[in-house]
Amino acid sequence: QKEVEQDPGPLSVPEGAIVSLNCTYSNSAFQYFMWYRQYSRKGPELLMYTYSSGNKEDGRFTAQVDKSSKYISLFIRDSQPSDSATYLCAMSLTYGNNRLAFGKGNQVVVIP
Amino acid sequence: GAVVSQHPSRVICKSGTSVKIECRSLDFQATTMFWYRQFPKKSLMLMATSNEGSKATYEQGVEKDKFLINHASLTLSTLTVTSAHPEDSSFYICSGRAINSYEQYFGPGTRLTVT
Numbered sequence: 001q002k003e004v005e006q007d008p009g010p011l012s013v014p015e016g017a018i019v020s021l022n023c024t025y026s027n028s029a030f031q032y033f034m035w036y037r038q039y040s041r042k043g044p045e046l047l048m049y050t051y052s053s054g055n056k057e058d059g060r061f062t063a064q065v066d067k068s069s070k071y072i073s074l075f076i077r078d079s080q081p082s083d084s085a086t087y088l089c090a091m092s093l094t095y096g097n098n099r100l101a102f103g104k105g106n107q108v109v110v111i112p
Numbered sequence: 113g114a115v116v117s118q119h120p121s122r123v124i125c126k127s128g129t130s131v132k133i134e135c136r137s138l139d140f141q142a143t144t145m146f147w148y149r150q151f152p153k154k155s156l157m158l159m160a161t162s163n164e165g166s167k168a169t170y171e172q173g174v175e176k177d178k179f180l181i182n183h184a185s186l187t188l189s190t191l192t193v194t195s196a197h198p199e200d201s202s203f204y205i206c207s208g209r210a211i212n213s214y215e216q217y218f219g220p221g222t223r224l225t226v227t
Contacts, residue, residue, distance in 0.1 A: 002155075006155075041121070043116065043218030043219045043221060044205075046215055046216075099158055099171075100156075101155075102157075104153060104155050105155075
C-alpha cells in the first residue's frame with residue numbers, strides 16, 4: 001500500500017464552483033498535513049498546513065483532516081482560473097521533519 | 113515566500129555521461145537543502161537531505177555514488193548524476209530550508225532526459 005494516495009485527476013470545474021480534493025494515507029503516525037500548489041514549470045509552494053485532526057480556513061481555502069479515517073481534504077470556494085494548477089498533499093511526522101511524504105498531485109483546471 | 117532557483121531547467125545528455133544540476137537560494141540562507149525526484153504520474157520522492165558543510169543523508173534505495181550532492185555554501189547545492197542512464201530521466205526538484213524555519217521552499221525543477 002502506498003504511503004499517500006491521491007487521485008491525479010485531471011479535474012475540470014467551471015469558474016465559481018467549489019473544488020474538492022482529497023488524499024488518504026496509511027501511516028497513522030503522521031501529525032502534520034500540508035497542501036502545496038504547483039503551477040506549470042514552477043516548484044511547489046505551501047498553501048496550508050494543519051496539525052492533527054480538524055479544519056483550517058484561509059480565505060477561499062479550507063483544509064480538513066480526519067485522522068481516524070486517515071483522510072485529508074482541501075476545498076477551494078469560488079474557484080478562479082488562476083487556481084488552475086496541480087495540488088499536492090504532503091504529510092510528515094512533525095512540522096519541519098525532513099521527510100515529507102507527497103501524494104502524486106491532482107491537476108485542477110478552472111474553466112472561465 | 114523565499115525564492116529558490118535551479119539551473120538548468122532542462123537538460124538532455126547521452127547515456128554514460130554526467131550532468132550537474134544547481135540549486136540556489138536567492139534571498140535566504142538555506143542551511144538544509146533537499147533533493148527530490150518525480151517520475152511522470154508519480155509522487156515527489158525525497159532522494160537526499162544535505163546540511164551545509166556536511167555529507168548528504170540519502171534515502172533508502174538512492175545510490176550515493178551515483179547521485180553526488182554537494183552543499184558547500186549556504187546558498188548553493190549541486191546534484192551530479194554520474195554515468196547517467198535512460199532510467200535516470202526524471203524531474204529533479206530541490207528545496208531549501210532556512211535555519212530556525214520549518215518551511216521548505218522549492219525550486220522550479222530540472223527536467224533531465226538521458227538518451
